[in-house]
Amino acid sequence: MTFIADEILRNREQRHDFIRPFVDQGHVALSLKANIPGADKRIFVAYVVVGYYEKLLADIGYAEKFRMEGADGPSIVYILKDIDASQLKAKMVHLEENASYGRLVDLDVHAEHLKSMNRLTPRKCLICGKDAFDCSRNQTHPINEVLAKVNEIALEDSVKLIVNAIDQAMAYELNLDPKFGLVTPFSMGSHTDMDYHTMLAAKQAITPYFAMMFRSGWETHSLSLLFKKAREIGLQAEEAMHQATGGVNCYKGLIFNLGLFCAATGFAFQKKRPMDDLFEIIKNMTSPLIHDFGKNIDTDGLKLYQETGIGGARMEAMRGMPTVQKISTTLNDFKDATLTKALVEAIVLSEDTVLAKRAKNPQTMAMVKAMFKTLDVHDKDQLEKMTSWCIAQSLSFGGAADILVSAIFYRLIDNLWHFLK
Ligand SMILES: [Zn+2]
Incomplete structure (x- = not known):
């Protein structure tokens, strides 16, 4: 001593x-x-x-x-x-x-x-x-009492910063307009069951669960246990979302995607790991998902994988969120054109099961992606036309939107903390 x-x-x-x-x-x-x-x-x-x-x-x-x-x-x-x-x-x-x-x-x-x-x-x-x-x-x-207080203050202040970043990230995505069939403040897009207010209600309902996932990461020493806990909290979040929206599924994919980032952030703090390790942490944490792909689980995402090989949000996570990582480098600011550019990149790069379902066949999906590749994000006229076309075709890009939110979240928290390596 x-x-x-x-x-x-x-x-x-x-x-x-x-x-x-x-x-x-x-x-x-x-x-x-x-x-x-x-x-x-x-x-x-x-x-x-x-x-x-x-x-x-x-x-x-x-x-x-x-x-x-x-x-x-x-x-x-x-x-x-x-x-x-x-x-x-x-x-x-x-x-x-x-x-x-x-x-x-x-x-x-x-x-x-x-x-x-x-x-x-x-x-x-x-x-x-x-x-x-x-x-x-x-x-x-007693020193233990003082240290417990220090931990409590640090955790509560961290949760406030994390919740603020979640709020900002979701708002940036939701408020972006026009947005290719996704819900905006001015349009229900290609959706018939949800509008801006439904999305806001869902957002408010699920935010506390993201905070819980962050807390779990802060407190849980093993990644496999953390993943189990995060999945349980995710189910509770879905339940809360359905209650707030009258059964409409606004953010199921986001609960999974952003939830993993929140849990991984808490874990990174605890292990003194820098923010750019989040991708590696998520990759390691979600490795048990490989078993899902072998099982005959009756969810749309897995059925689609068996039919088309499109892995969706699960595969994105198991690979360490490569699309989130890629488009986060585009987000040097959060102006509309930058956000749109990042969203378009996510649409082109990701294996979006929402798009795959709505496009109905791989040819249409490839054609849609090719159209997005040539889109000029600074040309409002082009964006409006593309959006009208997507709505007419009943296309939407929920998976890409989730990736955009997580990428914004990552950039925001990467701007908040720096770790001595
Ligand atoms: Zn005292």
């Missing part, structure tokens, strides 16, 4: 020794680290917190940035030049008090004339709300 405490102190001194010469030269240093109690400063929550603030501080205008990792946990030191240290300090205190994970982050400003500058209000203890320094010095609370 003493040994670990020594290591932490030595690591802290090393960081200060590193910072001092910059401050002596008149620069300002900002150190970012997680505020984790106890001997183990390298719990995964520390990486979630530091990874989030690394993204949040990306445009702070630093001259240099140094990543560090030792017994004191992951940390980043920013060197800033020609900056008002007091203003920076005020900004950092504001983040600590208001931003996500604020209670779990230490944003310390080091500057020549600022050496003795303290916070106006001392930090509050996570458990009792009194002065944190006193509780820490007197060891008022």
Whole structure:
């Protein structure tokens, strides 16, 4: 125990020794680290917190940035030049008090004339709300209790960010118009049983279940167990969707597709794995699905696979979501033309069972894909004409739309956290 405490102190001194010469030269240093109690400063929550603030501080205008990792946990030191240290300090205190994970982050400003500058209000203890320094010095609370609280705060703040990303991703897709027979705010598309309001009701009903899948990923240590849990939560989500829509299936494919991303994200956090590992995690997690293809299960998707070899959402997941990965690179912004371009790519690249069913034969499906390949996404007139044609042919692209939502979600969360590798 003493040994670990020594290591932490030595690591802290090393960081200060590193910072001092910059401050002596008149620069300002900002150190970012997680505020984790106890001997183990390298719990995964520390990486979630530091990874989030690394993204949040990306445009702070630093001259240099140094990543560090030792017994004191992951940390980043920013060197800033020609900056008002007091203003920076005020900004950092504001983040600590208001931003996500604020209670779990230490944003310390080091500057020549600022050496003795303290916070106006001392930090509050996570458990009792009194002065944190006193509780820490007197060891008022058992360490397990404090760590459980740290985990709870980190999880709840993460869930809020994830739910926000889900909300945005689904809204970007749903609000896009025109959209080739898919439901938009202005059109039921090729559907007779659902409109924009049905979709909104379904969206609201299923969102809490995506959050549950993320929580499962955060808490479950084995991928096979996580997949089992996620499938159970998925069934509950379908039930909730049907209740909200009077039995209309708006988002069954999305519950599967985005649900896997939510579960995988929680799991990636727990295992300190970077966001671009999500595809590999999903591939590993869904490997048991191979048994579905051998079985004579009576779902439309599997029947279609047996007849045509089109694997749909299951196969996409088992391959590690290659179409999501591919079109996510198109999504450098979320403007209409970019979203449409990504959707068109998903239509062309994916094995969409919704399209396959509606196109009725492989020739029509190939022809539709060929038409989409030559579409100019900046030409609103072309998009309107294509949409009218799709509606006249009763075509729709639910599978591709699910892939678009997941790709937007992936881009959003990839923008929120960065992981030290
Ligand atoms: Zn306390």
